[in-house]
Amino acid sequence: MFGTKxxxxxxxxxxxxxxxxxxxxxxIILAVAFLAPGRRDRTQEMPGAYxxxxxxxxTSTIVLNNKPVEVRVTVSETEILxxxxxxxxxxxxxxxxxxxxxxxxxxxxxxxxxSAYIAPSTDYPVxxxxxxxxxxxxxxxxxxxx
Numbered sequence: 124m125f126g127t128k129x130x131x132x133x134x135x136x137x138x139x140x141x142x143x144x145x146x147x148x149x150x151i152i153l154a155v156a157f158l159a160p161g162r163r164d165r166t167q168e169m170p171g172a173y174x175x176x177x178x179x180x181x182t183s184t185i186v187l188n189n190k191p192v193e194v195r196v197t198v199s200e201t202e203i204l205x206x207x208x209x210x211x212x213x214x215x216x217x218x219x220x221x222x223x224x225x226x227x228x229x230x231x232x233x234x235x236x237x238s239a240y241i242a243p244s245t246d247y248p249v250x251x252x253x254x255x256x257x258x259x260x261x262x263x264x265x266x267x268x269x
Contacts, residue, residue: 194257206230
């Protein structure tokens with residue numbers, strides 16, 4: 124009665140057990156990764172309602188036709204108030220006719236979403252990209268570093 128007992132496992136049973144164990148380990152790792160509090164990286168997340176600004180007007184400069192144009196962003200402590208372009212000369216308006224209309228469109232999107240991290244526009248991507256980078260640079264100056 125007290126003899127040695129043998130268990131005989133078939134290969135398909137071993138494969139099933141191994142797959143269930145691996146799945147369980149994967150689920151535990153994913154749960155820890157998503158639920159564990161961690162340090163937030165501003166470059167990876169989409170800032171928005173959690174941003175805190177130093178109130179004021181911040182400028183970023185772009186050069187068009189060898190003359191500077193300022194992109195200005197006015198913020199309060201918790202929201203973006205105005206986004207606009209200033210100091211655009213008449214010669215720049217002639218040579219770069221898309222900058223003003225795209226700036227109005229971009230400003231509307233930024234004010235509506237309260238974030239400079241918006242989906243890139245497929246209409247006039249170069250013009251929009253230049254203005255978008257200038258607005259993001261001005262907003263980065265306004266953000267309080269944690």
